[in-house]
Amino acid sequence: MIITQKRNLDDLMENIKRYKSFFLVGCSECASLCGTGGTPELAAMKEKLEGDGKKVTGTFLAKTGCQVLGTKVELKPYKDALAETECILVMSCGAGTQTAVDLFKDKPVYATNDSLFLGNMTRMQIFDERCSLCGECILDKTGGVCPVTACPKGIMNGPCGGTNNGKCEVSSDIDCAWVKIYTRMKDTDQLEDMKKINKPKNWAAHKKPMTLNVREKKEEGTK
Ligand code: SF4
Ligand code: SF4
Numbered sequence: 001m002i003i004t005q006k007r008n009l010d011d012l013m014e015n016i017k018r019y020k021s022f023f024l025v026g027c028s029e030c031a032s033l034c035g036t037g038g039t040p041e042l043a044a045m046k047e048k049l050e051g052d053g054k055k056v057t058g059t060f061l062a063k064t065g066c067q068v069l070g071t072k073v074e075l076k077p078y079k080d081a082l083a084e085t086e087c088i089l090v091m092s093c094g095a096g097t098q099t100a101v102d103l104f105k106d107k108p109v110y111a112t113n114d115s116l117f118l119g120n121m122t123r124m125q126i127f128d129e130r131c132s133l134c135g136e137c138i139l140d141k142t143g144g145v146c147p148v149t150a151c152p153k154g155i156m157n158g159p160c161g162g163t164n165n166g167k168c169e170v171s172s173d174i175d176c177a178w179v180k181i182y183t184r185m186k187d188t189d190q191l192e193d194m195k196k197i198n199k200p201k202n203w204a205a206h207k208k209p210m211t212l213n214v215r216e217k218k219e220e221g222t223k
Contacts, residue, residue: 065096
C-alpha cells in the first residue's frame with residue numbers, strides 16, 4: 001500500500017485561501033488505513049473548512065482513488081455539487097490526486113497529503129517500507145528480504161564492513177538488512193544460495209516515468 005501522511009495544515013490553508021467552495025475526495029483504500037483520507041478525515045476537513053467560513057459542496061470516498069475510470073463513474077451522482085465547486089481537495093496519495101487532475105480539467109486540485117513510500121502495515125497504523133519499486137526484483141535470491149529497501153546503501157551482496165551485532169552502521173535503530181537475509185535464509189535452509197554472487201543492480205530497470213500496457217503484452221503473447 002501507499003503510505004501517506006497529512007501535510008502541514010497551515011501551509012495548505014494558506015495555499016487555498018482564495019477559494020470559497022470545495023469538494024473533498026478521499027480514498028477507501030490506503031489513505032483510509034493511514035488515517036489521512038477516510039471518512040473521519042473527510043468529516044474533520046469539512047468541519048475545518050466550514051469553521052473557516054468556506055463552503056463544502058460535497059465529500060466523496062473513492063473506492064480506489066488511483067483508478068481513473070472507476071472514480072469517474074463513481075463521481076457521476078455528484079455532478080450538481082461539482083458544478084458549484086471552485087476547488088478540489090484530494091485526501092489520498094499523489095496518484096489519487098492526479099486522478100482528480102485527469103478528471104477535473106477546469107478546476108484546481110490540491111493534495112492534502114504527502115506520499116511517503118510503498119509499505120506494509122505491521123500493526124494498526126504502523127507502517128514499514130518494504131519495496132522501492134526497483135523494476136527488477138531479487139527477493140527470490142535474498143530469502144524474501146529486500147536489500148534495495150532495507151539496506152540504506154542498497155548493497156546487493158552484503159553485509160558491508162560496518163554491520164555491528166545485527167545492526168546497521170548507518171543507524172543503530174535499524175537492523176542490518178543482510179543479517180536479516182542471512183537469518184531468514186538459514187531458517188529456511190537456503191544458505192547454499194547465499195554463496196551465489198548477485199549481479200550489480202540494473203538501475204535502468206527503474207526509469208521515470210514508467211508505463212505498462214498489460215493488454216498489449218497479452219496481445220504480443222498470443223502472436
Ligand atoms: S528487489 Fe526491487 S522490486 Fe523487489 S522488493 Fe526490493 S525494491 Fe521491490
Ligand atoms: S550495515 Fe547492513 S544494512 Fe547497514 S549499510 Fe551495511 S549492509 Fe546495509
